[in-house]
Amino acid sequence: MMADALEFRHEVARYLATRLTYQLARPLWFARLAPLHRVRRSPPLPTRPGWVRLRVRLSGICGTDVNLVTGRDSLYLEPEASYPFVPGHELVAEVDADGLRPDVADSPLQAGTRCAVWPVLGCRARGVAEPCRPCREGWEGMCERRGDEWPGRGIGIGFNCETGGGWSHACLAHRSQLWPLSPRVADEDALLLDPAAxxxxxxxxxxxxxxxxxxxxxxxxxxxxxxxxxxxxxxxxxxxxxxxxxxxxxxxxxxxxxxxxxxxxxxxxxxxxxxxxxxxxxxxxxxxxxxxxxxxxxxxxxxxxxxxxxxxxxxxxxxxxxxxxxxxxxxxxxxxxxxxxxxxxxxxxxxxPWKGEWVHPYTVLLPRQEAGTLGLRDLITHTFPLDAYSAAFAALVHRRGSGAIKVAFRPGTAEA
Known part of the structure; x- marks a missing residue:
C-alpha cells in the first residue's frame, strides 16, 4: 500500500533557490521552493534483526529541519545524511503489526505498542559486533562507525534513506531506539522528549x-x-x-x-x-x-x-x-x-550527569512525564497534515504573526 511522505532530495539548484530567496526576499519564500517533495512511497520493510516498522502518530519540525528547508544549514553536516531521505527525527509512533519481526515479537514490543524514539543510529542499532568507544560509553551521537554497517552513513532516523523518518506514515527503527510509553503520557508530551533531552x-x-x-x-x-x-x-x-x-x-x-x-x-x-x-x-x-x-x-x-x-x-x-x-x-x-x-x-x-551518575536523558524526563510533573504539550501550538507542509513552514518562518512555537505533522490526517 502506498502512503504519503515528504522526501528531501540532493538537488543543488533548488537548494540554492530556497537559500537565496530566504536570505534576500524572505516574504516571498515558501516551502515548495526547497528540494522537499510530497511523494507516494511503499512502507519500508524491516529486513534486519532487531528492526521493526513503526506507524507514525506525530512528528515534530525542529530548528534543524527549518534550517534544512530554508537552506540555512551548514554544509559541514552534509556527510551526516544519506539521500533522498524522509525528515522527521522527533516522532511518536506505534509498532506496526505487519512490520514486527519474529526476533522482536518476543520482547516487550508488541503490535500497537506506543513508543517515543531515540533517533540516533549508533553501533547497537547498526549491529556492529565490536562497538566503538563512544557507543560503549553511551555517546551514540559521536559514533565512529557510521557507514560501516547497514543502514549506511545517515546519522539517524529522519536523515537516513533506508530508515525513513517521521514525516511519513511509516518508518523503521531498531528496538534499542524505542521507549514504550505509559497510557499516562500523551503523544504531544512524548513528542517533546527529544527536544527536552x-x-x-x-x-x-x-x-x-x-x-x-x-x-x-x-x-x-x-x-x-x-x-x-x-x-x-x-x-x-x-x-x-x-x-x-x-x-x-x-x-x-x-x-x-x-x-x-x-x-x-x-x-x-x-x-x-x-x-x-x-x-x-x-x-x-x-x-x-x-x-x-x-x-x-x-x-x-x-x-x-x-x-x-x-x-x-x-x-x-x-x-x-x-x-x-x-x-x-x-x-x-x-x-x-x-x-x-x-x-x-x-x-x-x-x-x-544526574545524581552522581551519567544516565540517558529519557530516564530523567520520562518518569516525570508519567507522574504528570513535566507537562510540555502546550508548547505544540500548531499541527498539520503532511499535504499542508507549506502552511506548516509558513507558520514557523512567520512566527510573529502566527504565534507558533512548536509545529508538528499528523501523518494520518488530510488537509481540509
Missing part, C-alpha cells in the same frame, strides 16, 4: 557549583525548555530568558520563567542597562559591554544571538552553544580570548 543536556553538562546567574538566549522550543527545566528540576542559581516574540514570552511566564522580549540592538541595550551591564560606545564599532552572567546558553543559533551571548557573559564565564549559524561572519570573537570566555558545544545524543 537537548535542553537537559545543555543544562546539566555545562553546570558548575559556582554558577549563580544563567542567561538563555532564544525563545524557540529548546530555549524555552532549557529555562523551564532549570526551574522544575530545581537547578542552582537564577535563570533568565531572552525571546523575540510575545507568544514565547507568554508561554515562559505562564510556566514560571522570567522572560524578556528583545528584538534588536537598542532593546538589548535597554535590557542590559537594567541589569547594570556597563556599556561603552565605540565609534565605528558599536557598543562594548561588560557582561555579568556566569553562563550564557545560546539556543537561537544566529549571528545576533552569538553576539549578544558574548556581550552578556562575564569575564572568565561560560558560553554554551546548543545551536550555531552556518557561518560566524560578522561576529567579533575578541571577547573569547580577551576575557577568557570558555566556549562549549552541546550535542544531545549522549548521557547527562
Amino acid at each position: 537537548t535542553a537537559l543536556a545543555a543544562l546539566l553538562r555545562s553546570e558548575a557549583a559556582e554558577m549563580e546567574r544563567t542567561l538563555v538566549i532564544g525563545g524557540g522550543t529548546i530555549g524555552l525548555l532549557i529555562a523551564y527545566l532549570h526551574r522544575v528540576l530545581g537547578r542552582p542559581g537564577s535563570c533568565e530568558l531572552l525571546v523575540r516574540h510575545e507568544s514565547q514570552r507568554a508561554w515562559a511566564e505562564h510556566h514560571g520563567v522570567a522572560a524578556t522580549v528583545v528584538r534588536g540592538a537598542s532593546e538589548f541595550r535597554d535590557w542590559a542597562s537594567a541589569r547594570r551591564m556597563r556599556a561603552v560606545r565605540v565609534i565605528g564599532y558599536g557598543y562594548v559591554f561588560r557582561g555579568v552572567y556566569d553562563r550564557v546558553i545560546d539556543a537561537a543559533g544566529t549571528r545576533s544571538s552569538v553576539t549578544q551571548a558574548l556581550q552578556a557573559v562575564r569575564p572568565r564565564g561560560l558560553l554554551v552553544m546548543v545551536a550555531a549559524p552556518p557561518t560566524l561572519a560578522g561576529v567579533d570573537p575578541t571577547p573569547l580570548w580577551y576575557r577568557e570566555i570558555t566556549l562549549r558545544g552541546v550535542y544531545v545524543y549522549g548521557p547527562v
Whole structure:
C-alpha cells in the first residue's frame, strides 16, 4: 500500500533557490521552493534483526529541519545524511503489526505498542559486533562507525534513506531506539522528549557549583525548555530568558520563567542597562559591554544571538552553544580570548550527569512525564497534515504573526 511522505532530495539548484530567496526576499519564500517533495512511497520493510516498522502518530519540525528547508544549514553536516531521505527525527509512533519481526515479537514490543524514539543510529542499532568507544560509553551521537554497517552513513532516523523518518506514515527503527510509553503520557508530551533531552543536556553538562546567574538566549522550543527545566528540576542559581516574540514570552511566564522580549540592538541595550551591564560606545564599532552572567546558553543559533551571548557573559564565564549559524561572519570573537570566555558545544545524543551518575536523558524526563510533573504539550501550538507542509513552514518562518512555537505533522490526517 502506498502512503504519503515528504522526501528531501540532493538537488543543488533548488537548494540554492530556497537559500537565496530566504536570505534576500524572505516574504516571498515558501516551502515548495526547497528540494522537499510530497511523494507516494511503499512502507519500508524491516529486513534486519532487531528492526521493526513503526506507524507514525506525530512528528515534530525542529530548528534543524527549518534550517534544512530554508537552506540555512551548514554544509559541514552534509556527510551526516544519506539521500533522498524522509525528515522527521522527533516522532511518536506505534509498532506496526505487519512490520514486527519474529526476533522482536518476543520482547516487550508488541503490535500497537506506543513508543517515543531515540533517533540516533549508533553501533547497537547498526549491529556492529565490536562497538566503538563512544557507543560503549553511551555517546551514540559521536559514533565512529557510521557507514560501516547497514543502514549506511545517515546519522539517524529522519536523515537516513533506508530508515525513513517521521514525516511519513511509516518508518523503521531498531528496538534499542524505542521507549514504550505509559497510557499516562500523551503523544504531544512524548513528542517533546527529544527536544527536552537537548535542553537537559545543555543544562546539566555545562553546570558548575559556582554558577549563580544563567542567561538563555532564544525563545524557540529548546530555549524555552532549557529555562523551564532549570526551574522544575530545581537547578542552582537564577535563570533568565531572552525571546523575540510575545507568544514565547507568554508561554515562559505562564510556566514560571522570567522572560524578556528583545528584538534588536537598542532593546538589548535597554535590557542590559537594567541589569547594570556597563556599556561603552565605540565609534565605528558599536557598543562594548561588560557582561555579568556566569553562563550564557545560546539556543537561537544566529549571528545576533552569538553576539549578544558574548556581550552578556562575564569575564572568565561560560558560553554554551546548543545551536550555531552556518557561518560566524560578522561576529567579533575578541571577547573569547580577551576575557577568557570558555566556549562549549552541546550535542544531545549522549548521557547527562544526574545524581552522581551519567544516565540517558529519557530516564530523567520520562518518569516525570508519567507522574504528570513535566507537562510540555502546550508548547505544540500548531499541527498539520503532511499535504499542508507549506502552511506548516509558513507558520514557523512567520512566527510573529502566527504565534507558533512548536509545529508538528499528523501523518494520518488530510488537509481540509
